[in-house]
Amino acid sequence: MDRPIRVLVAKPGLDGHDRGAKLIARALRDAGMEVIYTGLRQTPEQIVAAAIQEDVDVVAMSILSGAHNHLFPKVVELMKEQEADDVLIIGGGVIPDDDIPGLKQKGIAQIFTPGTPTTVTIDFIKNNVKRK
Amino acid sequence: MKLINKMLSGDKRACARLISIVENDKLESEKIIKQIYSHTGNAHIVGITGPPGAGKSTLTDKIVKSLLKENKKIGIIAVDPTSPYSGGAILGDRIRMQDLALNPNVFIRSMGTRGYLGGLAKATRNAIKVLDAYGCDYIFIETVGVGQSEVDIVKAADTVVMVMVPGLGDDIQSIKAGIMEIGDIFVVNKSDLFGAQRTATEINMMLDLNTNEKRRPPVLMVTSTKNEGIDKLIEETKDHYTYLKESKEYDERRQKNLRIELLELVEEEIRNIVISETNKDNKMENAVKELADKKVDPFTVRDKFLNSIKK
Ligand SMILES: Nc1nc2c(ncn2[C@@H]2O[C@H](COP(=O)(O)OP(=O)(O)OP(=O)(O)O)[C@@H](O)[C@H]2O)c(=O)[nH]1
Ligand SMILES: [Mg+2]
Numbered sequence: 049m050d051r052p053i054r055v056l057v058a059k060p061g062l063d064g065h066d067r068g069a070k071l072i073a074r075a076l077r078d079a080g081m082e083v084i085y086t087g088l089r090q091t092p093e094q095i096v097a098a099a100i101q102e103d104v105d106v107v108a109m110s111i112l113s114g115a116h117n118h119l120f121p122k123v124v125e126l127m128k129e130q131e132a133d134d135v136l137i138i139g140g141g142v143i144p145d146d147d148i149p150g151l152k153q154k155g156i157a158q159i160f161t162p163g164t165p166t167t168v169t170i171d172f173i174k175n176n177v178k179r180k
Numbered sequence: 181m182k183l184i185n186k187m188l189s190g191d192k193r194a195c196a197r198l199i200s201i202v203e204n205d206k207l208e209s210e211k212i213i214k215q216i217y218s219h220t221g222n223a224h225i226v227g228i229t230g231p232p233g234a235g236k237s238t239l240t241d242k243i244v245k246s247l248l249k250e251n252k253k254i255g256i257i258a259v260d261p262t263s264p265y266s267g268g269a270i271l272g273d274r275i276r277m278q279d280l281a282l283n284p285n286v287f288i289r290s291m292g293t294r295g296y297l298g299g300l301a302k303a304t305r306n307a308i309k310v311l312d313a314y315g316c317d318y319i320f321i322e323t324v325g326v327g328q329s330e331v332d333i334v335k336a337a338d339t340v341v342m343v344m345v346p347g348l349g350d351d352i353q354s355i356k357a358g359i360m361e362i363g364d365i366f367v368v369n370k371s372d373l374f375g376a377q378r379t380a381t382e383i384n385m386m387l388d389l390n391t392n393e394k395r396r397p398p399v400l401m402v403t404s405t406k407n408e409g410i411d412k413l414i415e416e417t418k419d420h421y422t423y424l425k426e427s428k429e430y431d432e433r434r435q436k437n438l439r440i441e442l443l444e445l446v447e448e449e450i451r452n453i454v455i456s457e458t459n460k461d462n463k464m465e466n467a468v469k470e471l472a473d474k475k476v477d478p479f480t481v482r483d484k485f486l487n488s489i490k491k
Binding site: 077132 | 196197265278
């Protein structure tokens with residue numbers, strides 16, 4: 049691919065801080081990606097609207113507050129409604145191991161729990177973007 | 181092309197895809213622009229520029245919210261710098277425009293400069309054309325935070341809003357060269373902060389020194405975060421557009437910019453032709469060696485290269 053990969057880094061839900069999201073945003077930038085960062089407290093609808101307008105390859109979401117089982121699949125569903133299912137959707141944050149298989153089944157390509165080196169996330173994105 | 185028809189009928193995803201193509205694919209981009217060019221020319225293009233952190237995104241958000249009450253369709257292109265080291269970028273202007281994301285009449289697009297130095301991205305001009313054809317009444321272009329010489333916005337916009345803030349102090353002096361001249365409207369944003377009046381006075385003094393302006397730019401006090409001064413700014417923006425249209429300046433300005441655009445396109449193409457031509461048989465490499473050994477001078481080589489591409 050001779051263009052930068054575009055990634056929307058989004059924080060759905062009511063978390064009060066976004067240190068983790070900013071950290072990953074910087075790591076992705078340093079890996080040569082264009083990161084669109086939209087700030088805290090995004091609804092799934094806002095995330096999808098931004099993803100469409102920005103025509104991103106990847107939506108990367110992070111949640112600390114525990115609402116992932118509802119919010120992550122909701123974003124996948126809304127993206128499908130927009131016929132944007134060629135976008136890679138990944139999640140991160142405080143997510144119990146038991147929840148991961150269910151989320152993957154619902155279309156979240158991968159879940160990155162705290163402590164995952166950013167290089168793992170970067171490699172995953174590079175190897176799995178669906179669009180040319 | 182199917183995408184183009186979808187975009188012309190108002191499809192956001194098609195519009196977004198077309199902007200990506202215009203950004204990434206030179207040949208496809210040309211095909212698209214050829215097809216949509218006759219649909220452009222209807223939007224009022226407004227540049228929002230000024231130093232980093234002046235409140236350009238916050239201001240744009242407030243202006244757009246107000247214009248939406250008039251049922252206008254609005255495009256926003258927000259440019260942020262690409263890192264020269266990694267080629268990546270963090271595009272963060274949307275943070276200040278969160279409430280606009282879902283509005284059906286608003287389209288927001290973030291762009292990295294990708295090595296371009298004038299305060300815009302190389303593809304911004306063509307992205308504007310896409311949004312214009314998409315049917316926007318207004319297109320706002322937020323430049324990167326400017327410092328010294330990022331004045332490309334003047335080649336792309338009808339109206340340039342220069343956003344200043346209190347406390348720039350001596351910075352006003354350093355910014356003024358070149359950059360101050362491109363403002364059609366000056367905003368002192370963050371007027372809730374100490375020193376706003378003084379900043380306005382300084383800008384006014386500077387503008388009074390410049391007597392060859394066709395139209396003296398107004399200086400407006402605004403507090404974006406409190407939505408103060410926004411309606412006045414919108415009024416002045418519209419007045420400026422009316423002035424352009426009623427005087428000859430609208431046509432003069434657009435034609436001047438078209439001339440620049442055309443010359444840049446020609447330059448780029450000649451450059452590409454010369455590069456591909458002189459890559460053959462190591463012509464370029466050999467010439468560089470000869471130059472280094474002082475066997476020949478640069479102007480002679482230039483003429484030789486140019487002659488070799490003449491049909
Ligand atoms: N006090 C005060 N703060 C403001 C005002 N307008 C914007 N800000 C704040 O200034 C900071 C920067 O605002 P932005 O809108 O991101 O500024 P910007 O010019 O777009 O910044 P860059 O795109 O990074 O160059 C934010 O914290 C805003 O809340 C204002 O009128 N008064
Ligand atoms: Mg900004």
